[in-house]
Amino acid sequence: MMRFVIGLIILSCLSLSVLSDADDRDALIYKVDIFLPPKEGRRETKDILRIRKTLKQLSGIRVLFSFKELGNPHVILILHVEKACTWSQMTRFLSRRGYEFSTKCLYHISDFARELGVNNTDDLWATSFDSELMVIDSVILPVKGLSTLEYNQMMKWILEKAITIVKSGQQMTCFRTLASYPVELFYIGPVSQSTVEKYDRYIHGPRHFLNEVTRIENLDDYAGVCQRD
Incomplete structure (x- = not known):
């Protein structure tokens, strides 16, 4: 499996802090990795389903792809943020729930x-x-x-x-x-x-x-x- 895609592709990263204006398409697609750290009373399935439900309620953020890693409490999202000011909806939700997350700016x-x-x-x-x-x-x-x-x-x-x-x-x-x-x-x-x-x-x-x-x-x-x- 580790040989699976070895010959395919490449390019590296820009931090979330450089969100630019809504006309800059390069800065408005993000890969978001969400991790659910172990916590007393946490119900992993319920949290992941909550993330899925919340994604459908966000305005100005279009979900291009959304995945769950097999065997781990890890959600992977590819999002298109239509306006930079809408991004705070996502970060507020993740921070409020106590999820660990990281982001990378992407280019198709x-x-x-x-x-x-x-x-x-x-x-x-x-x-x-x-x-x-x-x-x-x-x-x-x-x-x-x-x-x-x-x-x-x-x-x-x-x-x-x-x-x-x-x-x-x-x-x-x-x-x-x-x-x-x-x-x-x-x-x-x-x-x-x-x-x-x-x-x-x-x-x-x-x-x-x-x-x-x-x-x-x-x-x-x-x-x-x-x-x-």
Whole structure:
């Protein structure tokens, strides 16, 4: 599984404090990781369902994707904040409930690819997932020893391979974090043995990648109960 997406993607981060005006699309998409620390009397399932319900009530914040990590009290959100002033709704809710959370500003992979001269369209990338068996893979490519031109050429190669996989029928989406190097990308998509084999053909890239794979399910599918066969 750790080889699953190793050859795919990349770009790193900007802090929440740099929220800019509503016209700056780069600063208005966020990955939010919410952790529910152990606490006496805490009911994990109830808290996660409360998060899911609250997301539907927020105004000016659109949920692009929402996931629950398998086996851990960890919710992962990709949010589009339509106006910077609406963000406080989210932070007030999380702080009031005593949840631990962190954020990263994101940029959609389709825009990144176009900047590098890689042909793609927005509708190429998934906007939702039906599969219950998915992963989110954080992929980082070390920058040491590379010029900017070499680094960009390597990223272009990686994105071209990712687009080839998508065009072959594999459903996926990806976001990069903003601003600094080394580049970090978050790949999101369903997982199966056939997709592992498909990615395997592309992992022998020009450099070694650092990646961390997290098994996830759609938050809307989470019920907090075991499913019997």
